[in-house]
Amino acid sequence: MERGVPTKRIIRKWIRRLASDARGQTLVIVGLALPVLIGGGAIAVDVGYMFVAKGVMQTAADAGARAGGAILAQGGTQGEAQTEALNYVNQNLNSVTYLTGAVSTITFPTPESVKVNLSHALPLFFAPFIRVDAVTVTTGATPKLFPVSAIAPGNLVPFGIYCNNAAGCSGQLGVLQSFAGMLRHCGNVFGASGSACNYSPNTPLEGEIFLTGLSFNDNNSNGELKDEVENGYSGTATIGQVLGALSGTRQGWQPAMRNRLNAGENEMTFTVLAPADPGSGTVKIVDFVQVRIDAFRSGSANSQDQFDFQIIPRAVSSNDFATSDQGLGIGSVQGVRLIQ
Numbered sequence: 001m002e003r004g005v006p007t008k009r010i011i012r013k014w015i016r017r018l019a020s021d022a023r024g025q026t027l028v029i030v031g032l033a034l035p036v037l038i039g040g041g042a043i044a045v046d047v048g049y050m051f052v053a054k055g056v057m058q059t060a061a062d063a064g065a066r067a068g069g070a071i072l073a074q075g076g077t078q079g080e081a082q083t084e085a086l087n088y089v090n091q092n093l094n095s096v097t098y099l100t101g102a103v104s105t106i107t108f109p110t111p112e113s114v115k116v117n118l119s120h121a122l123p124l125f126f127a128p129f130i131r132v133d134a135v136t137v138t139t140g141a142t143p144k145l146f147p148v149s150a151i152a153p154g155n156l157v158p159f160g161i162y163c164n165n166a167a168g169c170s171g172q173l174g175v176l177q178s179f180a181g182m183l184r185h186c187g188n189v190f191g192a193s194g195s196a197c198n199y200s201p202n203t204p205l206e207g208e209i210f211l212t213g214l215s216f217n218d219n220n221s222n223g224e225l226k227d228e229v230e231n232g233y234s235g236t237a238t239i240g241q242v243l244g245a246l247s248g249t250r251q252g253w254q255p256a257m258r259n260r261l262n263a264g265e266n267e268m269t270f271t272v273l274a275p276a277d278p279g280s281g282t283v284k285i286v287d288f289v290q291v292r293i294d295a296f297r298s299g300s301a302n303s304q305d306q307f308d309f310q311i312i313p314r315a316v317s318s319n320d321f322a323t324s325d326q327g328l329g330i331g332s333v334q335g336v337r338l339i340q
Contacts, residue, residue: 060092061141068114069143069336073315115142142340150238150320158214160273184211184305213246222252230256289332290314
């Protein structure tokens, strides 16, 4: 310190010298900006942390809502739907330690929807320096049941329900409807040329509802039909898709059906059909139904194949939902669509 010179004057002199020096200017700017930069970085870390937590919570809410909605679609109770929803929420959150203590709330806005809300007081890293210890993160998901326009591979088998009347199957089929002794017709059931069965007429009775074999790939292979009966169709089928109705007896698939049923796999998806071109024997898919087969009796040269089954509700995983002009409103096969 210079002798006899007041301290304030020395400081002012030092500041002027520092201001005239470019390096000094940089130091001053950095010194002033550093707290702001550190504070901004700290805020960015906490905000990013909040977004990550919210994303994980949203995934958990979506999973829970879809799972609960699937239970409702299959005719389950709200209590069962709540249990399933919480199960899926917890599966997504249990391994995330910073979300321990998140609160799940399950409600039912309508009989066909379930709402999952999640809330969590998330501890922060740097915000406590400004006296903000935690922030409440909330998220939610609400699904609703919608008919689907496509069935993914696996559960669909190459059989279709056909209603032999002018109105087709519209208004003829419904959930929980049972059929005893429904026949599988073959041969010229759609007026097409081709081989006829020894045991069935070429044209079913007016108003008769029956099953017919299908070719999803326009392939008349007996081996392919047998595999698709036992293991399910490997492709995706959509409403409006035109298919070939298989003529002939096609008895090779019968052991496959018995194998499937003996293994306890008695629930499967059938198509619902309407004629596309009777002259060529083609049909088109107009809806899907899930069925539970209670009995199957193989036909022979003197008798037709017979099925006892019930149309049941089923939820499928799908992002392909039917529009207002698609489907027959049967409501058997539905997807869970998130609307919030």
